[in-house]
Every structure is written in structure tokens, then in C-alpha cells.
Amino acid sequence: MTLHPSLSARLFATDDRRLWWGLGAAALVLLVVIPALNLLPTPGSALHVPNYVVTLLGKYLCYATLALAMDLVWGYCGVLSLGHGAFFALGGYAMGMFMMRSIGARGVYGNAELPDFMVFLNWKELPWYWMGFDQFWFAALMALLVPGALAFVFGWLAFRSRITGVYLSIITQAMTYALMLAFFRNEMGFGGNNGLTDFKDILGFPLAQPSTKLALYLLSALVLGLAFLLVRFVITSKLGRIMMAVRDAESRVRFLGYSPTHVKLFAFTLSAMLAGLAGALYVPQVGIINPSEFSPANSIEIAIWVAVGGRGTLVGAVLGAFAVNGAKTWLTGAAPELWLFLLGALFIAVTLGLPKGLLGLWGQIRRKEVRDA
């Protein structure tokens, strides 16, 4: 959309110039340096970034987008959703369904119309809700609309009846839990426990090829950047300030004539759509989507990323997503027997020692420097 000049001005105007330098640097590294190091140096050389790191980073980038979405609704609007994994997964399923359809007759049973799991569960024709997913534009649209619609309906019900705090968190958890059980059912026609897998290619580009993976990685990086700008645009608007007001004193906002219901609904729906987008990018990179993505534990982890990075600071959410998942990747390989201890300790340490998250820590260090200087 074309921004009113002063709107865009507002978006980029900031008291903290460091932020923009940092973001610029990050963008440079993600969009230029890493791809270059992946393509140019010969494999094995010290500088070379191997393909698996690229796919890994691609995955993290999707998580980071998801964390951003979470930060918008939790960090700024004070709505702790324990169901955001559901929106992520729904977006993923939408994309998965597209890639499933585009396998076509290359499936093991060579059925051009039906995905394999339907063939051997004796499905005769494609269920109606699979219609249209052979079109990319449709799938992409659904990846946004389905989570958005669910969030809108659910949020409307919940916020209208003024369900807040823990109660909201728990029913969002109930939502994702119910969806998980539902998607586990093979009758649902989403592949049950195995979910959607065996993808061949996306838009004709074979997923196995490193170049495709690199492209997906770049796309994820781009989406993360745009998502960041979008969310920042929202939170720097007057609406953003109203969100914070809702977070801090919801009832007071009502007496000012604003409707917290609408504000929350907006944040929740937008956030859900972002989550869906992240999911849609995530699935082609990991090559599988299955109901365990809906599991309540996953949704709780999203909140943890945000908390670890620093709630209510967009950068923190991204940082947290990278830190926690990086730690996971590293520890599950380096200390398979101990990693849960370390991760658990990390969460406790952060909540006790760094109530403002890693970003807070960074802030403290900076203030210290200022004092010492």
C-alpha cells in the first residue's frame, strides 16, 4: 500500500538511531552475506556456509516472524494467546495442501486427483475443502484467511464477553488442543498423524534443490523484514498506543470511548494472519506438517521465545526466537542427554534474572557503559 508521506515518516522516525543501524546490518547479513557465503566459497572452506545452515536459518526466520506476531498481541496488547501455534499450523497446512496437490500423479499410487493417504484410506473423491488448493494464489490466500477468520471469530466471541488474562490463555489453549485432536483424526482428511509430506516441488522448483532452499530462505528473510515494518507501523500508530493502554488499564480505555474489544480483535487477527504466513513459509522448508504443530506445548514455547528475547520490544521477539531455537539445535546435538536441563535452566534464569529479556540485558550493559564512560 502507498503510505501517506508523513505516515511513512512516522514509521521510520525513531529516537534510537542504533536500532536502524542494527536492523540494516542484520538485513545485510541475512540477505547478502549469508547467501554469498553459501554460493561463492568452495564447500569445506572455512568461510563457506553449508546448505543445512541455510535451511536451518530459514526455519528460524519463520519462527522469528511467528514470534513477532506473538509480541504484537502479547507484548503490546497484553493478550497472552497460548493458541498461536494453531494459526501457524493452519497456514502451514494450507501451503502443505497446495504442495500435496501439485504432486499430482507422481504419488506412489499414481493417482492424479487424490493424495496418497486418501488413496489407501479408500477415499473416492477429493473432499470439498481440498478444492482450489491446486492453485497457488488460492492456497496462499487461505494461508492468511483461514487463520485470520478463525482468530476473528474466536477473538470476537472471547473479547466481546470480556474474557481476559489467564482465562483467555486457557481457552486459546483449549482451541489449539481441540484442533490438534481433530487433525489427528484420519477422517478429517488431512493425513492424520503423518500429516502432509512427500512434497516434490513448489511452483515447479524441486524442493530438494539447494537453490530452491536458498530462495525460500531469502523469501523468509524478506517476509520477516516486511512483517517487522508492518508491526512497527501498527505499534507506532495511535492504535498502537491504544493497544498499550488496553494492556495497562483496559477498563480505563473504555471510559475514553475506545472499544478494547475492537482493538484486541484487530491485533489478534492481524497477528494470526502473520502467524499463518510464517507457517506457510515454514512447511516447504521442513518438508512436513502434522498435527503435533498444534500441540499446546508448541504454543507455550512461542511465548517463551518472546519472553526470553524481551516482551514488548519487537527486536527482542526476533532475538528470542533465534536464541532459543539456536540453543535447541546446538544442545540436542552437543548434549543430547542434558539439553533439557540446560534449556529449562535458561528459562528459569531469564525469568528470574532478566525480566526484560535479553534485550533488557543488552540495555543494562549499555547503561553500564554509559556510566563507566
Add this chain to the structure above:
Amino acid sequence: MLDDSFEVQVDEPAGPGVPAAGSILYLDGVSVSFDGFKALNSLSLILAPGELRTIVGPNGAGKTTMMDVITGKTRPDEGDVLFDQKIDLTQLDESEIANLGIGRKFQKPTVFEHLSVFENLELALKADRGTFATLMFLLKSEHRDRIDATLARIGLADKAVQRAGSLSHGQKQWLEIGMLLMQDQRLLLLDEPVAGMTDSETEATAQLMLDLAKDGTRSLVVVEHDMEFVRALGAKVTVLHEGSVLAEGSLETIQADAKVVEVYLGR
């Protein structure tokens, strides 16, 4: 007059025929109870447009509950609450009521601690409250001028960029009053506006109240314990007791009233 009352009769939901004619706020037979405790007991009160009214009463007399009922926070068990003669407030929620032109200042000053003083006023600023409108909202110079004017009026001009959380109690009171001004509402409900203020601050507040009432476009309901302040306002006084009106009149008359002295001044 007659057809006025008739008109009201028509729009009024089931309620006794006391005409709300010419009132800005009209409460009749309003009762509220929490777990058996009757906070309001068929309270009736009529406020004329442009009127300044002070309400006094011991703790638990139902002053705050009355405000909750008017502003839609609490639904009355029975009784009518009409704004501007015909709008039934009991059917509306807080934000709708606020948008009708009823502003409220809380007993315990509640401002948005994480926002700056300026931003607090900006949120209060009279403007389209719609979600997308606020998303695309741009602060125009006339807005800025209004905010600056208010800042000056409530004496926080030098604190504009400070986080509201860092203000003193009295300053928060002022800020909240300032937010009321920004909304420029037709009916202002102020719950103990001078609590925790120094005498000079109190005087200034009293002056402010009088200014607001002067031009007759706004009506004010001020709940206050501070008799000096009440006297300074010099307005009609309503005494609440156990959820209903005990006495009404000038400060002198009610101070002469035996019942009042017994339940209230008789400390």
C-alpha cells in the same frame, strides 16, 4: 412542557411518570446490590444542563457505584438512567456512553503509566475512535495546539514527554482532569478530584471546576469529602446515604439539616 413530558413518556422505558424534561442526567429509582449488600437503594437524581453539582456522603454511601451505573460499568438491578432526556444508559456499554459525551475521572487516578503525558492526552483527544481511523491517525497542528493548551491549563507543559507513571499523585489527578478536557464532554463526573492535593492545588482545581461550569455547555458532578472544596464550589449539594438521597440543597441548608448532621457531619 406538556408535550415535552409526553415525548419523554414515549421514549422512556417502563418507569414512573416523573418527567425527565430538560434534564441532562436523570436517575430514577436506581437500585444495585452486590451479593446482598444494597449499594444503591432506589436512588433518584436530576441534573440540569450546565449545572455544577457536588455530591457528599460517608464511605459506602454509593457515590462511586452511582458513577459506575451512569458510565455503564455496573448494570442497575432496577430503575431508569436517562442521558439528555431520552437516551437509556442502562442499555449501553462504557465506550458507547463515553462517546455520548459523558466523561469520568476516577477516585484513584488512573492514567496510562507506560505512555507519556502527551500521549495520554492524545488518546483522550476528541477524534474518530474507530480502529482503522486510529491506525491511520495523524496528529495535525490544531490537535497539537489543543493538547499544548490543555497541558498549559493543567500545568504539565514542562512534563509533556515524561512517562505518566513518574508523575506525583496530584499531577496524575490533573492529568486525568486534562484528559477529560481533551474529550470535551457534555457531562463530567469527577470522583474526589482533589484527594491528595495541596491547598493551593485544591484552590486551583476549584477554580478550574468553576471555569468549566461557567459557560453552561458542560454539566459537572463532583464527589468530594473536602468541605473547603465543596464550599469553594458553592454549588447545589446532594447528600447520599445508604444508597439513596438523604438531603439536597445549598451547603448551608444541608449543614443545618438534622438528619445530615446525624449521619454525616456528626463525627
Add this chain to the structure above:
Amino acid sequence: MKFVRAFGAGLLAAASLLPFSSAQAAEDTIKVGVLHSLSGTMAISETTLKDTVLMMVDDINKKGGLLGKKVEAVVVDPASNWPLFAEKARELLEKEKVAAVFGCWTSVSRKSVLPVFEQLNGMLFYPVQYEGEESSRNVFYTGAAPNQQAIPAVDYLMSKDGGEVKRWVLAGTDYVYPRTTNKILEAYLKSKGVKAEDIMINYTPFGHNDWQTIVADIKKFGAAGKKTAVVSTINGDANVPFYKELANQGIKADQIPVVAFSVGEEELAGIDTKNLVGHLAAWNYFMSVKAPENDAFIAQWKGFIKNPKRVTNDPMEATYIGFKMWTQAVQQAGTTNVDAVRQAMYGQKVKNLTGGTAVMNTNHHLSKPVLIGEIQANGQLQTVWKTKDVIKADAWSPYIPESAKLKADWTFPWVCGNCAEPKFKM
């Protein structure tokens, strides 16, 4: 507090940096990956297999290694998280450059790593009984296919010794293995003249722990005057409450026997089997079988795990066979190059722990004997029936019309995992 801060910060700084430091593989070792969940829901079953592989590695190193090099096991924890399985597989193949990977338990974990192995041309040994309907060039399936477990079990129950069962309950957890197995069984039973109303199919969620209603229903179903049996494809975790309810509602094995395909010695070790005596399980291996290889294996295992109480089970044998076959194939090929080893795998023979010889077929599945055992009070399974000879696994079941026409054969002229006709013309 300060310490905590420092700790948190330090931990994070390290965490965010280290995943990308690629380990330098020492030249004089052969790396094998171990991709079994050590945490999360599947750790219950998979941890044992991790230890089994470590034992085999330890054993071969004691014997002087492979091709004169030491074998080094690279253990990672995919934490019962399917996308993490794919990530870890990629890490093992690309970063650790392992020669082969032993791992996975659930079908979904296998499905999730499959594209990785096919893209990077890795070699996975999958040691668990599964639903079949798959034959990947990069996977060797050493567990049982449905025709090596389900069909023989049903045959036994229909026989005189099995009690001439006429009425069948197919109870399973709602995922692909039970669905497929039950589908095959349904077709098979009908082909044997069982009427539709004599088959009851029931699916339950993962980790289902309230079996009152279902067990009661089974009881009702079994009270129709015909001999009834339950074929259970209930997944590991849900079995304990299932059997406890079974015992408590007084379902005796000689009235309504339950034959399970996912319950082995390891699972039984977690159940009080006093009241389950006589219920059955069908596997390719029982710990109780008296055979020199088995005794040696059990002794070795107990020694390695330093716990005389630990039991052995079928997936462990499958891992054992897979590992042995791989080492033999590597020696035969003289290299760990995946393509060379794959060629050497075909026809590779290893003595079963229960006697007889397992053969790797060109459809990447094994020929193994099938044993049917009854649960004993001591938690062991005692063989009551055994196939005369080894049975060759069908990658594609003849009882599913769509897959009946498919054939898996990775040698010339087929060279294909799922083809209706050969890839090459003679």
C-alpha cells in the same frame, strides 16, 4: 541474581553462536548416526534402541573396528519432534558426514526424514514394525511388514490351536500403522469368509488412558456367543491403561484373547502381567526363545547396560540385524560409500537371534520368521506358534487394491520402489 544474569547471558551467547561451528570429522573413524528420541513421548521406546546401537558399535570396535577404522556413533536427540527429526537428519548427513544412520520409530518421523535422505543420498536403517506401503532407495526396513506380523497372527487365531476365532475386534490408535494394518486385516478376514457384522473396528487417540467404555464394549461384542479375539494395534503409551482395564474388567485370555503387534517385552516390563497371562503378541523375536545367538545377545545387552533386569525386544533384534548387515556390506564393498554399500546389502545374510537366517531382499525389506507368543506371569512372551520358514516382507500389500499392482525391486531391470512395470526393458 548477578550470577543468574551472567549465567543466562553466557548460556545464550554460546547457544546462539555454536550451532554453526561445523565439527571436523577425524579421518580414521567411520561415523554412524543415531537418530532416536531421547526425550519427549517416544523416548519410552527409542532410548533402548540408541543403547543397542551404542552396544553394537562398542562391540565392533572391540573386534578391531571396520575396514581398519574405529566406528564412532554420533548421537543426537530429535526429541519426538518431527520437524526436528528432519533437521537432525540433515545435520548428521551434511555436517557430521555419517556413513549410515540408525533411527526413527514412528512412521511420521520416518516420513519426515525421508526427503532428506533421498536428497543427500544417505542410508537409513529403520528397525520398527510398520505399515509397509513404502520402499525408498535410501532406507532399509529391518522391522516387520504387516504380512510378517498381522496375517500370521490372524491365521493362528483362526486355527484350532488358536481357538477358532469367528468374531474380531480390530482396536488401534488412530494413526497410519493401525489404519493400514486393519485395512489389510479386514480385507483378509473377509476373504476368509468373516461377515462384516463380526468385525468391530475402533480407533482411539494417542496416549488414550480411559479405556472403561471401550473395554466394556469389547466385552459386549464378545458376548454374542461366537469365539471372539481382539487384534490390538494400540500404540505403546496407551497399552498400560488398556491392559490394566482389561485385567480389572476380568477379560480372561481363554475367553477373549488379545493379540498385539506393538507390545513386546519392553512394554510388558512396565505392566503387571499376573492377570494378562495368555494374551498374545506376534513378533519376529522373543527374548524367551532358547538359542545360542539369543543367549549371547541377552548376556551382552545386560552387561552393556549394567542392569540384569533389562529385557530385549524385537526392534532391538531388528537393529542388531540391520547393524550386522551394514557392517558385512561395508566389508564386502570395501568402502562406506552409500551406493556401493547399498549394492552389497542385497542378499546379505545374518543369523536371526531366534534361529534361522534373515535375508535382505531387493525390496529393502527382510525375510524373517514369525513367532506368536503368550504373555507369561513373569512378563516374558512364550512361543506357542512359529512359522516353519522365514517369510519375505511385502513392501506393498496384495490386500490393498491400489498397492497390489505395485512392486518394489531395486535391482535391474526394475530399479524402483513402487512401479507397475520395470524401469528398463530387457
Add this chain to the structure above:
Amino acid sequence: MKILILALLAFLACAPARADEFSDAVRALNADNFADKIAAVETLAGLGDGRAATILEAMSDGNLLATKDGAILIQRASGFTDALTQAPASGEGAEPITVNNRLRGALRGAVGRLGLFSPDAELRKRAAESVLTSPTPESAGMMRRALANETVPEVRTLLALALANLDLADEDPARRRAAVAALRDSSDPLSRGRLQAMLENETDSEVRAAAEKAVSEINFRLSLVSIGANIFQGLSLGSVMLLAAIGLAVTFGVMGVINMAHGEMIMLGAYTAFVVQELFRAFLPPGLIGWYLPVAVPVAFVVTFLVGVALERSVIRFLYGRPLETMLATWGISLMLQQLVRSIFGASNREVANPDWMTGGVDLIGGFTLTYNRVVIIIFCMAVLGALAALLRWSSFGLHMRAVTQNRPMASAMGIPTGRIDAATFGLGSGIAGMAGVALSQIGNVSPNLGQGYIVDSFMVVVFGGVGSLWGTLVGALSLGLVNKILEPYAGAMLGKILVLVVIILFIQKRPRGLFALKGRSVES
């Protein structure tokens, strides 16, 4: 006297067996295929020799062994004895004679039939019950003889029923009609099954009509039974959910700590039960093993109480007023506790046996079994809840606790040691969770993931019931359990659970603070 005559009759009834015939039959028990073994069992039973019963019982318990040279031994705790001579023998190289289900069935029938002539009425009763479950045509004659000289009415009716079940297949329509008449007021699904089987090829129209009527009557009774069963199952499931949730109702409901480690407290309790059981097995006489459970309950409480207190003092007390932070920290704690247990006890399931007094159940009418462990859990659960309620209401600790949770500063101003109260409260919640773990170890599996299975449901229950209201937790859990079990037969286990969750979500719309919300102005803002 009577008994003597009975015994005598019994003895005459089946002609005294010639010794060698008997010993042949016994040796034949070790035949190399099950068909021959079964034949041997039948003959042996037919001989009506006193020794047969003990031998056959030993065989069905797997205590009958055969040596290389074909001698048959009976294994007892005391040692080995020769089955024929009863003389002590050495079990050198003796292998147990393999038994399979079919053989077991035959054995049970045979032992039963032999029991029919036992002088002990109680034995005869059990024998009659066992033949009732699997009456075989060959046993018909024997049963008639037994019935002829049976005196105890109970046993008579049982035998009559068993015979009726057989007579359904009799050639003589009169007998069949009589049999139908006899079965018509039974509520045994087995009899119904037999009646239905009979109907499939019944020719005599009159008998047919009678049988159909009988079937429909039995069906009606059974449907009533199944409703009752449904309710019991619902209550049982509800009590399990309740038990799992009570602890959370304290740590979360009362203290406002979003305690993600609650499930792990349950898990620790279950493992405590396991450890206590192992200690009993190791150090105490086998006779006492049944007592490990009553002992485990308090032990588990103490253990988890201490763990809870430790957690509260070391982590949670820094987080009061920041409920969401408590969620993150306790999540971390739960991860660590799981891994801790995994590295101590191993990842696989641990066996926690039901004590005998909690095993099995009573067969009520219509094949509905009231299982002891369920009943015990319902009772235990109510006891725990009652005790907790009493503690909160009447004890000074309860008073202090409520004071602290309602108004911390005021409470401390009044000199209540808030810190200690907090610790104790959290410990209490954890302790209750631990006791729940002991109970749940009796119905589920004991693994490091045990807690994860209960945590979500527990939160649902507490929130559905209304945070801070024990009464709400009770009603919430039981109603959810009932709804679940009433839905299950129609919707299936999975859809049932989903529907319950949807119900919760929609219900919260109507009552944003649960079933039993705390009212008043205080909670409004």
C-alpha cells in the same frame, strides 16, 4: 452325613478308574501337540479320580513339568512332587508343559466339572459358575447328575441356567422352550448371545416367538444397565480429572501461579509409589506387598511437598504478581524434572502393580464390572478433597492462607509470616498432586511423560470450575467426566474429547470466570 452320601454318589457316578488308565492319561498330558493334550485332559477329567483336580490345576497354572524320561512333576513352593506317586522328586532338567489358551479353557472346564462333585459347597458354587461361562455339550450329562443331587439352592439355579444354555441346542423343542423360559429373566449378555445364535436356525415357531420375546426383554434390561455403567464411568473419569486437578486448584487457583510443573508433581508422586513398591518387594515379606499403596500415599505427599517448598523458595517467590513469568519459569522446571526422572529411572515405563485388593472387580448384572481400582480412586479423591476443604476452612493455617492470598500486605501487617505461608501453600498443592500421582499410577503408566498427559485437562477443569473455587473444581471435573463418557459411545473417544473442549470454550463465553466465579466489585476491575 449328607456330604458323605454326596461324595459317595459322586464316586459311584463315575466308575472308579483303573490305575494304569489314570497314569496313561497323566503322561498323555505331555503330548507334543495341543489337540492330544486336550484329549488327555478330557479323559482325565472323565475318570473322576480325586488326584485329577490337583494335577489339572497345577497344569493350568503352568506348574506341571515333564522330565526327559517322561515323568510328570508338580511344582510347588515347597518343591517338586511326582504327579502320580505324590513322592518328592528332583526338578532336574524338567521343562514346564506348555499351555495355550485353548488348553487353558479346557482345563478350566475340566477342573470345574470335577469341582461339581466336591463335598465343599463353596467349591461346587465356583465350579457351577465356571461351567456357566463355558458350558460344553460333553459336560451336559455330568451337570444333570450334579443337579440331581445338588441341595444348595444357589448352586442349583446356576446349574439350571448352565443347562438351559446347553438345552437351547437340544433336538427336543419342549426342552428348548423350557430353556428359553429359564433364560428369559437372566441379564447375562452371554445368554442373550446364545439365544440370538439359536434364533438363527430355530424352526419351531412357538419356541421362536418365546426366544424373540426373551431376547427383547434381556435387551431392555441390558440397556438400563449400560446407562448405569455409563454414569459410573463418567464419575470415575471425572474423579480422575478431579484428583489430577485439585493440586492445581491450590497452586494456580488460590496462589495464581500458572504452574506448568504441576504435571511433574503428579509424576513424582507416581514414581514415589514405584520406589515404595520396590522397597516392599526388596525388604518385606511378600505377604505385606499389598500395603505398599497406603504407605506410598503419605510418603508421596511428603516428597512432593518438600519439592514444592523448595521450588517456591528458590524460584516462585520471586515471581508473585507476575503470573505469566511463573508460567515460563515453571515450564522450565517441568522440563528439568522430566529429564531428571528420565536420567534416574530411565526413559521406559515402570511397573506399578495394583495390590490384590485393588485388582479385578465385582461383576454386577449384565456383564458390567465395577472395578475395584476405580471405586477406590473415587473414594480416595473425595477424601482428599474433603480433607483439603476442611483444612482451608477450619485450620488456622487455612485462615492464614486465605488471608495472605486475599490481601498480602494486610496479612503481613497483622504479623502473619506470609513467606512461610506461601511456601506451605505451594507445598500443599504439590503434595496433593503427589498423592494424586500415587492413585493415577494404579490406572495409567508410570513414565517421565506421565504429567504431560494430565496438565492440559487439569487447567481446563480448574478454569471451567472457576479459579479459586474448590467446589467449582469438583463440579467442573465431574461434569466434564460425565459429558465425556456420555458422548463417547456416540461420538467415539476422540470426537468426544474434542466436543468437550468446544463445550468449555463456548461455556466460558457465557461465564467468563467459570462455573463458580467469585462475585463482587473487587474482582470487577
